[in-house]
Amino acid sequence: MKVLLLSAALVLATSTFAFADQNCADLTTQSDMNICAGKAYQISDAKLNKLYKQIQTRVKDDAGKTKLLVATQKAWISFRDAECKFSSSGVAGGSVYPFISSSCLDGMTQTRIKDLQGYLKCPEGDLDCPVPAAN
Template sequence: MKISLVTVALILTTSAVAHAEQVCGDLTNQTDMNICAGKAYQKSDAELNALYKQIEARLKDDADTKKLLVAAQKAWVRFRDAECNFSSSTVAGGTAYPFISSTCLDTITKSRIEDLKGYLKCEEGDLDCPVPAAN
């Protein structure tokens, strides 16, 4: 199990840095790279929050499922933060920390965005999708 978690963390960190290099690749100093990565994460976080609100709205008549959504999202936020704290721990306190941390947050948030988008595409009668279809 420990090997699996380390492997997942390394893959996430590697893919996060590769993603950040695509987004912020033209920048040449650490400060600008940190700012760029932070803005990329803020953009993803705003998209995540908008999608979450759409799902909440669809669940307005189902308090029990809405509670499960809230619990799942809180658990996901704890996971995201813990994972990024872990994966960026080797640069903690250094000038690259904001870049590595923001890039990790952005990458994991983008993955969650895809999950939420999937919930918003549920069709009427889809029994393994907890979000009702749009009216």
């Protein structure tokens, strides 16, 4: 019976960590949740940077669009950081702060990723899209 319970506990623990990237809130310690949320944000931020560079490449021949892209991204980063600072201010100084802050940063970054992906998928001739289609 003890072996069965130990086996079941190991399976549950393994499946919890296997899905850590999907839902950090399912982890059992605050430290693990904080680390998981931080890593999730780092992954999202790397993906965002890759997409941003792809867009930079597509607009590089248009100085005006390049300038607007840079200004927009800087403004978005300032907004994201301010929003997440405000959003997590209720737990500032607490052990859950890194989780709440990273989760906010990750969520907002995921939304921005979707926006940038949309720009990269514009069909040729789409007048609502500032990013030219890929050649």
